[in-house]
Amino acid sequence: MAKSCFVGLCLFFAVLASHGFVELQASHHVYRNLETVQSSASADQPYRTGYHFQPPKNWINDPNGLMVYKGIYHLFYQYNPKGAVWGNIVWAHSTSKDLVNWTPHEPAIHPSQPGDINGCWSGSATILPGGVPAMLYTGIDPKNSQVQNLAVPKNLSDPYLREWVKSPKNPLMQPTAENRINASSFRDPTTAWLGPDKKWRVIIGSKIDRRGLAILFKSKDFVNWVQAPTPLRAAEGTGMWECPDFYPVPLRGRNGVDTSLNGPSVKHVLKLSLDDTKHDFYTVGSYDGSRDVYTPDKGSVESDSGLRYDYGKYYASKTFLDSIKNRRVLCGWLNESSSVADDIKKGWAGVHAIPRHIWLDKSGKQLIQWPVAEIEKLRANHVTLPTKLLKGGSVVEVSGVTASQADVDISFEIPGFDKAELLDPSWTNPQLLCSQKGASVKGGLGPFGLLVLASKGLSENTAVFFRIFKGQNKHVVLMCSDQSRSSLNQNNDKTTYGAFLDVDPLHQSLSLRSLIDHSIVESFGGGGKACISARVYPTLAIDNAAHLFVFNNGSEAVRISKLNAWSMNKAKVN
């Protein structure tokens, strides 16, 4: 395998050499107020982020309790105050005015009652009538059973809600001999919603053997909860359902709506985190609020092969209604792709993705995600490019931005489709297809896209690209994030990720946006129709030694119809 990669790379460079190494000239750039962009990297911490959320040190995982209160965003998250691996979990807490810059506070919830003495695991916020926030979260009890607890703010006049008090009635929901709920598979309560009978509903992830379940509980007063006779939804063979999320989305437009809303103007989304595969998948469907039945739309795939929020490293995600900007926002966790030995050395592990605005695609068949617009205020040193034909075999450097901390948005148009390879009907797994046909595998129409966090000689690079195939009745676009040459350090997980992008390149341009942040590459294809996030740890392409290129390793030329790149200023993430 290594040999064929080497040969491929040699051929790639040979083609490069024959076409000439074309470099963008300074005169093509539009510089505006060239600012010095502060980088987060120091010599001994090359992978810390500039604008993605992470605390100063230690382990983090799931975002919890996302909410708005008195005009301030609250993010809680699973945190280990004692080290860089999972354990000793508490709810750490940060607040923000803009979802970009965050102020840390003391941990809000930590073990203190029988209901959570062995751990304060994930949960969600519900805003009760009157604007009072209530947290339902999973605790680990003295017998190491998973139970559900309630916490509310101690002092509602503190806009930062720094202190929380727990119900003396905790745990409010737990596995018993009667309900036969699996005591080690009962966790992650959602934001609750009101039904037509004015009773609250909440779902909690569970399983029986390999049957994933969303167990439904109902309550009049948010304290006494009664299990519904049937789960909201279940599916065979999927394993444990973690971090469920259940919410309405309007059929039209990009606004968010109250979690309790139901009716002909909305569809519902049920999202699950699959313990088995560490993927977040969702279905779009209809919710019968009187019978408490959720039915995914016809054609939905209710498993790991279904629609995912992100086809790369992205898990335990959760949405909340952003009542300030009237949108639904999604937050997710990206764990490390480095070894634990490396995590211990660097003293931290885990980051969060940039919050994403989500809405239903006009087809009604999938969600669209786009980084919240607030992130754009970090942009500096705008570099742009006039329309350009990118011949097969070219690599073009994009200079003028800090390539290790950047936002780049590029669009391609395809002048001719004759050279597109045929898509074998057995090629149904995009991740596998991208692994077999990485960036160094020459193609007919593609691969073309970006080489990010690249060393000058390209011995290290992360390739985010498209490859276009001729399918049955249309062209099929494959989007890949190829980490196979992201780092010379062999102790990293360099798995390649892939997704089919539902865009018709015959009639639409192909857009790709990548948010680059030292050890994160967060990519959005087709304006947010497919997202792929990756964690990479270059040893050469660090800070000022990182480069950004556009490449085309296909035989067909493609047209860059638009290229915008920016350095990203450092945000105050903790």
Place this chain on the structure above:
Amino acid sequence: MNRFICFSLIFSFTFLPVKSRENSATLIETTCKTTPFYNLCVSALQSDPDGPSADIPGLARIGANKVKAKATATLRQITGLLKEAKDPSLKTALLDCVDFYNAIVEYDVPMAIDAVVKGDPKFGVQGLNDAANEALACARRFENQPKFPIEGNNKVVHDLSAVVASIIALLL
């Protein structure tokens, strides 16, 4: 009449459904069949007095503790070799392996056991997968060395970690 009853009994026992004969396959055996190294798995789990009566989380804990014991012993072997090592490149390789093995003993295994006990098995799988990878990383450090003195133990740590990761994955 007695002969008839006797004959019927013998006849019916001969044709007992095959399933009941296979009930003699223990949980250890059926669990180990799902792992990449069956024999290693069986011997590791059966060697523990609690093995035969353990459930799957119990077997996972037994296996994880065996990984920890083997890794601790290997770590001692590495530090012993370090004391005598004179060649600088050998020292570097051994020092790197100290880091890898520390990760296994101090972090991967304790975290994995905690995860299994509390019911979040994905962190258990991740911990033991990492342990296997740390052993591979150590082996890579010795690719350019004339000898790999801890090769045997390193392989056991790797293989047993892969076994235990598989067992924990049954809980997902």
